[in-house]
Amino acid sequence: MSAPLLLNPDDLPAAAPEVFRRVWRSSLDEPGFALLRFEREVESRELRRAMVELVACFPVAFVPERFGRFDQQVSSKFHRDGAPPASLLVLGYEPTRVRSRFWLADASAAAVHANLSLQAYLAANNPMFPAGEAKLASFITELDLPHGESFIVVVNNSQLPFDGANPLGVLHKAVIESPDPNGRRVINSIGFTPRATAQGLPPEELGRFLGRDDLD
Numbered sequence: 446m447s448a449p450l451l452l453n454p455d456d457l458p459a460a461a462p463e464v465f466r467r468v469w470r471s472s473l474d475e476p477g478f479a480l481l482r483f484e485r486e487v488e489s490r491e492l493r494r495a496m497v498e499l500v501a502c503f504p505v506a507f508v509p510e511r512f513g514r515f516d517q518q519v520s521s522k523f524h525r526d527g528a529p530p531a532s533l534l535v536l537g538y539e540p541t542r543v544r545s546r547f548w549l550a551d552a553s554a555a556a557v558h559a560n561l562s563l564q565a566y567l568a569a570n571n572p573m574f575p576a577g578e579a580k581l582a583s584f585i586t587e588l589d590l591p592h593g594e595s596f597i598v599v600v601n602n603s604q605l606p607f608d609g610a611n612p613l614g615v616l617h618k619a620v621i622e623s624p625d626p627n628g629r630r631v632i633n634s635i636g637f638t639p640r641a642t643a644q645g646l647p648p649e650e651l652g653r654f655l656g657r658d659d660l661d
Contacts, residue, residue, distance in 0.1 A: 449480040449589070452597070454487050454495050461502035468599050469505060469533065470613055473554045477601040477615040480588050492537045492595045493633050493655050499597070500535060500637055507533060508645025512654040513634035515661045518543060518624040523550050523572035523581065523616040525602050529638040531612050534602040537633035540593050545630065546620045549600065551584040553613040558584075562606055572616055581616075602636070631660065 452460050460481070467479045487495065500507050510529065526534050556566035570577040588598065603614035621630065635654070638645070 449482045449591075449596075451484055452481040452495070452499075453484050454491060457495060457498045458502045461499055462504070464499065464599055465503045465505070468601050469503070470601060471610055473551070473557065473607075473613065476549075476586065477551060477553070477613060478549050478586075478588075478617075479599045480590075481597040481599065482591055483595060487595050489539055489595075489631070489633075489658075490655060492539065492597075496535045496537045496597060496633065496635055497651065497655070499599075500533065500635075506640040507637035508640045508643055509635055509651060510638050510643060510645060511634075511636040512646070512650060513632075513661055514654070514657060514659075515632060515634070516629045517619070517632050518621050518630050520620040521618045523548070523552075523578055523618045525604055525614060525616055526634075526636060528602055528636045529643060530603060530605050531639055531642060532602040532614075533637040534600040534617075535635045535637065536598045536600070537635075538590075538596050538598070539631040539633070540595055541628060541630045542593075543621060543625045543628050543630040544592060544623065545590065546622070547588045547590055547598065548618050548620075549586050549588070550578075550581040550616040550618075551586075552581065552616050553607060555581055555584045557607050563604065564606070 570580040603612040605611035
């Protein structure tokens with residue numbers, strides 16, 4: 446398990462350095478992800494604003510490259526979200542009665558341990574298949590997800606070789622053991638990439654994401 450950080454939505458700069466340190470790693474001393482809980486209840490639009498404002502407080506400038514807001518009740522296998530090679534994934538979960546489990550797999554560490562490049566390791570041990578996932582067993586962490594409250598998961602979604610400078614990503618998967626056709630499990634998703642490598646989406650896309658009520 447990885448201990449969650451307590452986030453004050455009224456003082457995001459206070460939490461940002463520790464979140465950034467854990468997530469945007471270039472060595473294997475940090476986990477490459479962070480779970481954040483809130484000191485008080487936050488509603489959907491405030492949650493989405495917190496996702497954006499938290500990253501805006503990081504010491505590296507990021508720009509959004511995609512937004513999503515969806516009801517997900519389908520389990521997934523270990524993967525990285527489609528994104529630029531250097532990328533950050535921020536997931537904002539709204540309160541739900543649909544329980545889920547969430548794991549992260551440090552494929553970067555597994556590749557170094559196997560003395561392979563990340564690309565070669567994933568080609569030889571595809572985590573979408575049981576044998577490939579089994580190879581990752583000692584590099585997997587399950588998050589202790591809160592229930593009945595909003596929370597944020599920040600993931601280093603990069604896929605770059607280990608060289609002492611590149612951001613080192615992790616894979617993630619979720620399992621919904623009992624989907625509820627009468628309930629919703631709403632996830633707000635933002636993909637970020639360093640401003641130095643991309644222009645990012647136009648401001649109107651951000652405005653729509655922050656103000657929308659509909660789902661993808």
